[in-house]
Amino acid sequence: MSQTTAKSRKNYYKYIPIPYEHHSTIFDIDYEKLKKFGFSTILFDYDFTLAPWKQQIDEKTVKLFNKLISMGFKIAVVSNGPEERINNVKEKTYGKVKIYWRMKKPFSKKLKKVLEDINSKPEETVLIGDLFFTDILVGNKNRLYTILVNPYTYEIDSFYKKTVAIISKITYFIFFYTLGWFFRVMDLAVPNEFVDSVFDIDYKKLKNKNYQLLIFDFDNTLTTWRSEKLPEEIIKLFEKISKDFKIMIASNGKEYRFEGIKEQLVKYNIKVMGYSLKPFTFRIKKRIKEFGIESTHVALIGDQLFTDIIAGNKNGFYTIKVKPLSNKERFFTKILRFFEKISIKTMREKPKF
Numbered sequence: 001m002s003q004t005t006a007k008s009r010k011n012y013y014k015y016i017p018i019p020y021e022h023h024s025t026i027f028d029i030d031y032e033k034l035k036k037f038g039f040s041t042i043l044f045d046y047d048f049t050l051a052p053w054k055q056q057i058d059e060k061t062v063k064l065f066n067k068l069i070s071m072g073f074k075i076a077v078v079s080n081g082p083e084e085r086i087n088n089v090k091e092k093t094y095g096k097v098k099i100y101w102r103m104k105k106p107f108s109k110k111l112k113k114v115l116e117d118i119n120s121k122p123e124e125t126v127l128i129g130d131l132f133f134t135d136i137l138v139g140n141k142n143r144l145y146t147i148l149v150n151p152y153t154y155e156i157d158s159f160y161k162k163t164v165a166i167i168s169k170i171t172y173f174i175f176f177y178t179l180g181w182f183f184r185v186m187d188l189a190v191p192n193e194f195v196d197s198v199f200d201i202d203y204k205k206l207k208n209k210n211y212q213l214l215i216f217d218f219d220n221t222l223t224t225w226r227s228e229k230l231p232e233e234i235i236k237l238f239e240k241i242s243k244d245f246k247i248m249i250a251s252n253g254k255e256y257r258f259e260g261i262k263e264q265l266v267k268y269n270i271k272v273m274g275y276s277l278k279p280f281t282f283r284i285k286k287r288i289k290e291f292g293i294e295s296t297h298v299a300l301i302g303d304q305l306f307t308d309i310i311a312g313n314k315n316g317f318y319t320i321k322v323k324p325l326s327n328k329e330r331f332f333t334k335i336l337r338f339f340e341k342i343s344i345k346t347m348r349e350k351p352k353f
Helices: 031-036 059-070 083-092 109-117 132-141 159-176 180-188 203-208 232-241 255-268 282-288 305-314 331-346
Strands: 021-023 041-044 074-078 098-100 125-129 145-149 213-216 246-250 271-273 298-302 318-321
Touching: 059 074, 074 109, 083 098, 098 109, 125 132, 132 145, 159 180, 180 305, 213 282, 232 255, 246 255, 246 282, 255 271, 271 282, 298 305, 305 318, 305 331
Parallel strands: 021 145, 041 074, 041 125, 074 098, 125 145, 213 246, 213 298, 246 271, 298 318
Antiparallel strands: none
């Protein structure tokens, strides 16, 4: 059972040009993760996303298209430019990638017709572009998963074209660090899943999706605040899931609290780390290197949005929010709970399995 429902939330984000993800180029995106989350269609903007302005796509982009098609994605290009500018995509991919021009982004009418034409659902579609006030805004308005990339500046000889790309990038960062920073921070606090407790997590599904490391918060996630031992039912859960996953406990509590707990868990080879400094990422990031596991194969489970979930999302983990086990917690945590309630009512949902 989820802690809140999509219908109960007011999705203000559809009016805000904040992407779900931001990458340097289209080649830095984790398409395997998108496939894992059930996305079936990818729409690309053209100018400064796939190629420099008024230039053709290169062989590297064609290879990416072929790879995505082999993975089972439907691919299309949606451009505000004219047909003759993007027709090379159709020619170089032998018609495997559909093209749509004069889209009039950020207006939605033509984008909806594109989804109808390729028989794709909004919730299964990703839109990738370089302009947040056209590509990202129209994607958010239509409930697509939006990814912003930096404007294409590689191998551009034209000073004018480079200047246009750089201005676009600077404009985004100005927006991000003024009005946009608030929405971005709130977005970082959104988990992939809400569950009632660690016993309600579908560990079989996590295993099937090739997750290999589980990171658990401690206080009010596994046991009540300031407890110095784990309940027997948690020990039994760890005994069961340690056969399929490596497990780590990462707490913001001081190290000395966990001496007895380390003894409880030593036979299951479970690592325990105190003073993890969540929501900062560097201590957890350093520790998971010892496991030799990529971040896309890690799931983090915790009870706090603004410490556990932000730390997990910033590291690129799959994040799961559980209800706190008790109302007993630090005074500062109680203040954060107030903001959590506001955030949960307004947040946009992230993809889950």
